[in-house]
Amino acid sequence: MAAEVSFPLLKLPIDELLHAMRLMEIIDLLKLSFLSRRSKNHVTSLNLKADPIRVHLHRSVDIRCRFNRVSFYCFFKMKHKDDVPTIVKKPGTIYFRDPVTSKLYSWNSTKYSKIRDWLDHIATIFHEENPRIDFDANASRFDFNWIYEQFKKPSHLYVDHTGSAEYNKKVLKMLKPTEKLVAWFDCFENQRAPQSILNQNLDDLVLLCEVGREKELFLNDLLCCTSKKLSLRQVVFSQKSINTFIKLWILGSNPRLELFSIKFFPREMISYETILKRIRFEPVPEDRLRSLEFYSGEMYSMRGGRDIWRLDGTKATVFICGHFPRQCFVFSVWHDS
């Protein structure tokens, strides 16, 4: 067996050390960060930014990280017992897989006794201040009190049907996110978005339905919404309701709203004539491009549209994009104009 070659990495002057570390794969930097406080500090000083880091609760608990070129996830081993809520008692060992070679690695630490400790380590080295907590199918197997203790007050929360209506309710009630909520209609009681969710003063609210299982968002519910951004996917919201909503917005409803979008498969083609019926508007030239940031964080360039004005002078633009039956309604408010 060939002798292992060694190189005194930390003896390199700091600039050369950081230069060499910038050439390492992300997964190798993660390994390096576990080895000592000093090596963790060096990895942290590279200012790598993951986008995003997510704690994913499903059959197990994963911490998922994504970078431009690679994604990887770390997980913890646990034993499930039927009918007994699961907790990961002492997650002293973390497992992670090389995204390129699929090789499995593990690291054991006596310093970390909670999943939150591991999450904080990863969030620190990859500079993600707001790791997202995802409740996916089967997440209800986890003891809620244990989850709450570790992840209370998340900034970003994603909730799918966890396998138990009661559990969904508890998650939405207790783990109120401070910034962003992405929720499937299936996880709401009676499959209707509750007002307690709509009026949480969130920065971003995304409500989703499965294709073929569309649910309706009522106009009154929308008027209660206090989020800055609201995105509806596969949610039924009629053209008539859009028209009424715009009229009420002109009169002063939804004052915090900055961006409202609906992506859906309407039963009829949506048109500016219908949604702006009896509303004064000004067409925007088709060659005029404006950038909007959508719920995914991605920027889109929108062409043309129709400008409208609220009674207080605030301007908004209504866009209809895509072609029937894949149309999208976008309502963007220009608070700073």
Next chain:
Amino acid sequence: MSVENAPVVDVDEAAIPVEKKMYYRFESNDKKEFRVSELAIQQSETLNRLVEAMGYTSEDVENKPAIAIENIDGKTLKLVFQWCEHHKGEAIPVDDGSVPKIVEIPEFDAKLMDIDNGLLFKLIWAADYLNIVQLLNVSCKKVANMAQGKTPAQLRRVYLLPSDEEDEAAKRAAQEAQDPRAREVEEEFEERKRQGGNSFF
């Protein structure tokens, strides 16, 4: 091209091309002299600026002493100048800030860097000191590649990474070496703590 056939270094007059090109003479800290072409020197921002500032003519190069590079030894400088001659005229890469930075190690460079890690360490240091961007990239890439496929425990051995406890012990030892009284004070403090005293003073 193999390392043996690479142009440059420990120059032998016969090896100098016939056409009239400007060459400079450099001397390592162990008094080894090298003759390097003007084009090759352009790979090093530090040396390029130095020779520009000196404004040497061909006669000056011959008549004046070789330019001393006082903190790099001959063995390392030989590798540096072999690399510069091989890559002369190539564009100098610009750092786009991406991580991991994509760097391929060409065959010539891989052979050139088939050296022990002590010399590799000096080569990295020299590449940074002389500001030879691509040589720094490939030499650091060789170090970065040592991590690939290793478990964290193997990585600790490969990079000789001390644990927190070892770091703390080394820090304490360094402090004690600086102040011989420190150990006595610490021992006295520990003794008083054992005796249940609340205050040291």
